[in-house]
Amino acid sequence: MNVxxxxxxxxxxTTRVIHEPDRRIATFGETRFEFQLVSEFMDxxxxxxxRSGEMEACKPLLIRPDPEMEMDGFGDEAREKLGKLxxxxxxxxxxxxxxxYGFRFRxxxxxxxxxxxxxxxVTERLLGDVRKSGNPMLAIIEGVxxxxxxxxxxxxxxxxxxSHQINTFDLxxxxxx
Numbered sequence: 001m002n003v004x005x006x007x008x009x010x011x012x013x014t015t016r017v018i019h020e021p022d023r024r025i026a027t028f029g030e031t032r033f034e035f036q037l038v039s040e041f042m043d044x045x046x047x048x049x050x051r052s053g054e055m056e057a058c059k060p061l062l063i064r065p066d067p068e069m070e071m072d073g074f075g076d077e078a079r080e081k082l083g084k085l086x087x088x089x090x091x092x093x094x095x096x097x098x099x100x101y102g103f104r105f106r107x108x109x110x111x112x113x114x115x116x117x118x119x120x121x122v123t124e125r126l127l128g129d130v131r132k133s134g135n136p137m138l139a140i141i142e143g144v145x146x147x148x149x150x151x152x153x154x155x156x157x158x159x160x161x162x163s164h165q166i167n168t169f170d171l172x173x174x175x176x177x
Contacts, residue, residue, distance in 0.1 A: 003147055011150035015143045017158060018123055022136035025101065025163035027170035031057040033159070034138045036126055037152065039145035040119050048122045049145055053110035055156065058102035060167050062176060097177055099167055101160045 018038075025031050037051040074082065115122055119142070126140050143151025171177040 003150065007144075007147050008150055011144040011147040012154050015141065015151040015154040017139060017141050017155060019127055019130055019138065019140035020162075021139050021159075024166055025057045025060065025159055027060060027167045029059055032137060033057065034135065035141055035152065035155065036138065037141045037143050037148055038119065038122055038126065039143050039148055039151070041145055046116060046118065048115050048117060048119055050113045050115060050122065050126070051110055051148060052113070055103055055152065057156075057159065060099040060101050060163075062097055062171060063100055099164065099171075101163075103156045 021033055023031065033055045035051075035053060035055060039049050039051075041047050041049065117125075123140065123142065130138050130140065139155060141151055141155050143154075168177065
């Protein structure tokens with residue numbers, strides 16, 4: 001299926017995480033999340049699809065610009081000014097490093113189940129199941145059926161945002177930042 005800009009925007013705006021994993025993306029290793037993505041059919045009422053699978057977050061990669069940054073295409077004056085600006089930032093303690101996050105979505109592990117229940121009944125049952133099991137890595141996501149992969153991407157982006165501060169803290173504590 002071809003995802004239009006409007007489809008993408010709609011999925012990003014309407015996707016919501018009903019139950020967040022207890023854990024965040026690990027700073028020094030890979031992290032596996034399980035998900036249950038619940039969506040209503042666009043053309044049928046009283047039926048809900050539940051997709052279950054896993055996502056793996058790669059260890060965040062620390063990227064630092066080279067102190068001798070190449071500035072191809074810049075004139076001598078611009079190169080000198082940019083060099084002084086970068087030196088000033090570093091002298092003031094500004095670290096230009098950033099973290100790159102990556103996810104692997106394992107499509108082969110996705111299972112689907114169609115239930116003849118309302119969205120509310122299904123989500124309440126799934127929430128009850130996760131409370132009983134105590135699975136700290138399970139996310140329950142309400143998404144859009146036709147663009148469910150966009151809903152998963154939204155979940156991944158939310159996990160990055162929620163993990164960034166703790167990952168940065170861990171790296172500073174180990175004096176890597």
